[in-house]
Amino acid sequence: MGVTGSPTNINQGTRTKGGIGESTLRPDGILKVTGEFAYSSDMWHEDMLWGHTLRSTVAHAEIASIDISEALATSGVYAVLTYDDLPTAMKNYGLEIQDTPVLAHGRVRHHGEPVALVAADHPETARRAAAKIRIDYRELPVVTDEASATAPGAPLIHEGRDDHHIGHVPHPNIVHRQPIVRGDAEAAKARADVVVTGDYYFGMQDQAFLGPESGLAVPAEDGGVDLYVATQWLHSDLRQIAPVLGLPEDKVRMTLSGVGGAFGGREDLSMQIHACLLALRTGKPVKIVYNRFESFFGHVHRHPARLHYEHGATRDGKLTHMKCRIVLDGGAYASASPAVVGNASSLAVGPYVIEDVDIEALALYTNNPPCGAMRGFGAVQACFAYEAQMDKLAAELGMDPVRFRQLNAMEQGTLLPTGQQVDSPAPVAELLRRVKAMPMPPERQWESAGEHPDVRALPGGLSNTTHGEGVVRGVGYAVGLKNVGFSEGFDDYSTARVRMEVIGGEPVATVHTAMAEVGQGGVTVHAQIARTELGVAQVTIHPADTKVGSAGSTSASRQTYVTGGAVKNSCEAVREQVLEMGRRKFGTYHPAWATAELLLEGGKVVTDGGEVLADVADVLEDEAVDIELEWRHRPTEAFDLRTGQGNGHVQYSFAAHRAVVEVDTELGLVKVIELACAQDVGKALNPLSVVGQIQGGTIQGMGIAVMEEIMVDPVTAKVRNPSFTDYLLPTILDTPTIPVDVLELADDHAPYGLRGIGEAPTLSSTPAVLAAIRNATGLELNRTPVRPEHLTGL
C-alpha cells in the first residue's frame, strides 16, 4: 500500500494532462477517420427490413381515399401502414403543441407530409411498393403568407385549436405572438434627427446536416422496442414516441447512434415513430434511411421572415428608439415556432442600448414546409435586419458604421427590452474593435505582377468569364446578440452519472449522460472536465442512452454549459465521496485530512498546498463511487404576453464579423474573400474545438447570405429544390479564410465562466457579408440570399 503517513511533494502528484483549457483531441476521432464510427445510417441487423415513407405530393388537400392493396401484394413487402393502423388514440406529436400527425389523417397540410409506411426486404422494393399506393387527394386552396393566412374566410390550418397560445393570438392561423413594449417609442421618435426604415426578407434555410435521418428499431421480447437513432435529445423523443406506440417509456429504450450533424434539424422527430411502428407490426428489425430528397421533407427548416424596422438616432449618433414587426413563417405545424417567436422578439433590438422600443414578433401557420429550430433560432433573422439598419443610420449620419455601433453598444448592466439586466460581460464594442483591427487581406489577389491573372481567385473562379475588369471590393461589419440555453421559464436541466473505480491499478472515471454528440465535441469536453475535477488520466465516455436521466437538447448553445455543468457537479460529488472514504481509511495518519482543502490530482489525494496524502487507488481499492445528479442553471421566467417584460434568458453570447468581398458587377457574382470573427467565449474549454465551431457557424451564416434557400412555389406551396443539386451549399471553393480572435471574459454565473458559443457566429456573418456587398455595389439589397440578378438589376 502506497500510504501515506508522511508528507510528500506535489511533484509526485502531477497535474493531470488533458483537462479543461487544453486542445485535447476528440475521443471519437480515430473511429471517424478510419470509417468505423457507427452512424445511424450504418446500423445493421440480421434479418432486418427496410422502411420507406410515402409522402404527400400536394401541399393542401383532403384525402378522400387510400388504397394500399397493390402495395401490400408486392412480393418482399411485409407491412403497409396508414393512419388507420396507429395503435392508440394519440396520433399526433410535437415539441410543444401536439399538432403534427404521425401519418396524415384526412388531410395533408404541406408538400411532403408522411401519409403511409412500407416495410420490405430491400429498400428498392419498399420504394416501388410505396409508389403503388393510390391516394385520392381533393386539393384545397393554400395559405402561404400573412395576407392569405389572415384573410377573411382563409382556410384554418388547425381547426379547433386548444393549445395555450390560442388565447393570445389575433387569428387561429397565427401560432404565437409576442409583443415587447418598453418606454414610449413614439415619443422618443421626436428626439430623433434621422429616422430610417427598412423592409427585409430572410429566405428559408435548411440545416443540411450531412448524415441523413436514419435509424434502426428492433422489437423486443417484452413487447417493447429498442431504437438506435441520431437525434439531438433522446428524452424529448422518448416523451413523444412512447404515447403514440401505446408503450410505457421504459419499454422504449433509446440509444444514440452516430450523428452526422444536426444544427436544430433533429430536434423534431422524423423517422423514429415510423420505424418503431413497422418493427412492432412486422416483429422484425426495421431500418429507415432517408435519401437527400426525403431529408428535405423530413425535417423542419429555418423560418423565413419578413421584417419591418424603424430606428431613429440623434445627430451625434445616439439611438433614440426602435420599432419593428417580425413575421415568421412557421409552415404547417408548430414545431419550435413559439420559442422562436420569443427569441426573435426579445433579441430584436440586438446588442444595442435603446430604451424606447415597440416590438412585435409572430409566427404563422401556412401550407409551407414546417419550420422550427436552426442554429441561431430566431435571433438570426432579426440580426440580419437590425444590422442593415445600423449601416443605414450610420450612412445617414455620415458616421463610420463601426464607430456608430460602438457608440450604442450594450455593456454589462444594460437593460434589454424585456427589462432584464445583462449581468455578465458584454464586450460588444471591444469585439468590433478587435475584428476591425485584424489585418486586411491583400487586394486584387488574382493579379500576380506581369503574369496572366489567376482566374481561380476571381468571382466565378475557373469559369474564366472575366479577368477582373468589373470587380470591386467591399467591406462590411456586423455584430449579434444570442441567448444561451432554453429561455422563458423552461426547466432546462441536465443529468450526469459519474463513476470512479480502479481498473488495472489506475483510477478510471466513466461519464454517462444522455447528451447527443452531434459533432460539436461535447464528448471531448466531458472527458476534460472529469480529468480536471477528478485528477484521472483515463476517462471513458459511456454511450448516450435513456438509461440515465435527461441531458436536455444539444441546441441553443447550451450543452457545454448545462451538461458540462452537470458533469462537473457530479464529479464534485464523486470527489467528495472519495475524500470521505479517504478520511475514514487514512484520516488518522495525517492531520491535513481533517484540516486542509483536498483535491484529486494525478491519481492522488493532495492538499491545496501540494502535499500528497494518498493514492486514489488505495482509497478506492475495489469499491466504486457512482453518482447520478441533476444540475440546473439559475431559473428564468416567461415573458409577459402583453408587455414582453420578464427575466427570460440565462446567458448571452456575442460575436462580431468583418466580411471582405469582391463582386463582379457585370456578372453579378460574389466572392467572399475573408470572414474575420471575434467572439467572447467566456472560457475556452477546448480552444481547437471553439475555433472549429466558430468557423463552421460563420460559413452557415455566409451560406444564407449568398446561396442557400429552399424555394417554395408561391402558388402551389410545393418545394422546388429538394436536392443538393438545386439547394446550394458552400463548398471549399466558395469559402473564404476565417481568422478568429477569441476573447475569454468569464461569466461568473456559468461553470468555469464559459459561454455557449455554437450559434453567435451564425448571426453576424450573414449581415456582415450583406454589408460588404452593399459597400461594394452601392445597392440596397434587402433580402437573403443575394442572387446575381439582384446585383445586375436584371
Add this chain to the structure above:
Amino acid sequence: MRVNFTVNGRRHEADDVWEGESLLYVLRERMGLPGSKNACEQGECGSCTVRLDGVPVCSCLVAAGQVEGRDVVTVEGLADFAAHRSDAHPGTGCAPGACGTALDSARRWKAAPAGEETRDTGELSPIQQAFIDAGAVQCGFCTPGLLVAADELLERTPQPSDADIREALSGNLCRCTGYEKILDAVRLAAARAEETV
C-alpha cells in the same frame, strides 16, 4: 447478378446484386463496409468518394456492375494503401490484388447495434492523422470521402497550394467545419511529408 472486383487490394465477389444497386450500396450493405457515406446519393456531396482504379469517384453514381474486374479503395483500406505507397511502391501505389486489406480486418468493427466495439487502430495514414490533429473532424460524416480525395491529391501533388487543395476538394461538402481546419489538415500532412523527405 454476381460482381467480382478488388476491394482494398483483395479480390471479392458480391452475389445477388440487383442491377440498379450502386457501388456504394454494395460496399455498405452487402460487404459490411459502411465507411463510405451516403449523404446525398446523387453525386453532389462526395461523402461516398472511393478510388476506382486509382481515380476518386462518387461511389453512389457507379453502378455495381461497372466495377466488374476493377479495383476499389475505400476509407477502410486507406491506411494500408498509403503505407504500401510509401513503403512497398514509393510514389505509385499497389498493383491491383497485390497487397491490401482483408475484408475481415477492414470490418473489424461491424455496425450492429449490439455492443459498440472499438478496435486497436494501429497505424493511420498521414492524412488521417492530420485530420485528427488539425481538428478537421467534427461530426465526421464528410470525413471518409474527404480523406480519400485528399490522399489522392497528395499522391499527385505532394506540396499543393491552397488553390490546389480547394480545387481538389471542391466536390466534397462539409456542413460542420467551414473547411478552414480541413485546409489546415491537408497543409499539415503535406508539411509532415516534406519534413520526412
